[in-house]
Amino acid sequence: MDLKELRKEIDEIDTQLVTLYEKRMKISEEVAKYKINTGKPVFDKERENAKLDWVKSQVHSEFTKHGIEELFLQIMSMSRKLQYQLLNKNGIQDKTSFRLIDTIENKKDKKVIFQGVPGSYSQIAMLEYFGEDVDNYGVETFKDAMETIKNQAADYAVLPIENSSAGIVNMSYDLLVEYDNYIVGEHILRIDQALLATKDAKIEDIKTVYSHPQGLMQCAKYLDQHRDWKQISLQNTAASALKVREDQDKTQAAIASIKAAETYDLQVLQEAINFSDTNSTRFMVVSHEPIFTIKADKVSVCFEVAHESGTLYNALAHFIYNGINMTKIESRPLEGRPWEYRFFVDFEGNLNDGSVQNALMGLKAETIDLRILGNYKKYEE
The missing domain is CATH 1.20.59.10 (Chorismate mutase)
Structure with missing residues (x-):
């Protein structure tokens, strides 16, 4: 034949x-x-x-x-x-706790928090998203921000979740699982890291550099040129600038924003030291209320799957079968369960869409501990 x-x-x-x-x-x-x-x-x-x-x-x-x-x-x-x-x-249908509202853009009488001190990138992102006149203040840690929202001492928190050069902010993902708070918006901020020091310092004086771990990672190539500099991580880039201002030690420098230099009266020894000229950070706007608007077009969920062949593939197939565009998937290790993971997925759609409801119904039935983390308007320049 x-x-x-x-x-x-x-x-x-x-x-x-x-x-x-x-x-x-x-x-x-x-x-x-x-x-x-x-x-x-x-x-x-x-x-x-x-x-x-x-x-x-x-x-x-x-x-x-x-x-x-x-x-x-x-x-x-x-x-x-x-x-x-x-x-x-x-x-x-599987009913969700999410409530449809007109807009979250009504900023009157709203209180917003950010992690860090004045001059931080989180503060800059918060002001760009909510406007210069919004009532705001900083807290020390990401966990403090989530706790404040949970206790309804503030209406919204603005926290970084991902950097285009250094990757995801692990703590933000973990706190989304730990707290019953919800993503209601996002903002993408271009990050131009600068080397800041006291007014009397020169490049050759520097011996120690402070910054947030992500700030150090974003400037790794620049720091490789100064291997004799000691690198020390702090909780925030602006907190690093504050330390340099308070210590008044010309051997110290901070990697932070130019706004932080203005805030703490420091000089900019060198601008744009991050290795990527498209360096940017995605921030999430978080609320204690499960709310979404009719214009929301991005959904974030997380779930676990049985530790068996094909389970993740079958879960993700719900997006394919319902014609939904999945835009991101991340995994975080499960505490106390080595080599098992919780998956975080972003996809396009609105909770009122039939295709989204179909996919969520299937995911709830066929995964473990499905949680809808938010439905919000994706960032557009």
């Missing part, structure tokens, strides 16, 4: 497979109707495991056994996603 005839046979088999797949999905619709009427859950792990064991028993080689398992995992996954859509169309 030549190649043309072999391909013809494959085409004939594939035609049968397509017909049988459509038939199977039609029956899945009837299953969904039954579950709508009876309240049975879509995901029946025991039933699916039994099905996988049976189909694997029908084949005769290990290679085929693995392939048939993969095939039926996908077929059953598609069947579930169809059923979630039908349940949603019939008004059977």
Whole structure:
């Protein structure tokens, strides 16, 4: 038999497979109707495991056994996603605690906090987002900011979550899980790190440099040129500038913003020392209230999956099947569970969208501890 005839046979088999797949999905619709009427859950792990064991028993080689398992995992996954859509169309939804509001831009009588001292990048981002006249103050740590929001001593907090050069801010991700606070907005700030020192200092005087760990990382290439400088991490870039001002030691320098130099009456020894000329930080605006607006177009969630082959793939397939654009995925290790992770996913959409509701229904059923971290308007320049 030549190649043309072999391909013809494959085409004939594939035609049968397509017909049988459509038939199977039609029956899945009837299953969904039954579950709508009876309240049975879509995901029946025991039933699916039994099905996988049976189909694997029908084949005769290990290679085929693995392939048939993969095939039926996908077929059953598609069947579930169809059923979630039908349940949603019939008004059977997982209700969230999120409340639709007109806008969060009404800044009158609002109190906003940031981590750090005046002159910090968090303060700059906060003022750009809320305006120069907003009532604001700084707190010492990220945790203090989250605690203040939780206790409703302030309406919003502005915290960094990711830098384009140095990566994610681990503490911010971990605190989103620890606290029942929610992302309600985001702002992206261009970061131009500068080397600041006392008015009498020169470059050759410097022996010690202070900054936030991310500030040091963003300027790693510059600092490599001065390997005799001791690098010391502090909680905030502006706090580093404050220390240099208070110590009045010309051997000390801080990596911070030019605004921090103005705030603490320091000189700028060198501007733009970060290694990337597109260096920027994404800040999240956090509230204790689970609120979103009709213009919100970005959703952040986190979840865990069973430590089994294919579980993460099947979870992410809910975005693909519902035509949702996933824009970011990160993982953080689970405390006390080595080599297991919690996943953080950002995707486009609004909680009122049917496609988003379908995806969230499937994720809730098929992942562990799904949490919606926020639905907010993505940053646009």
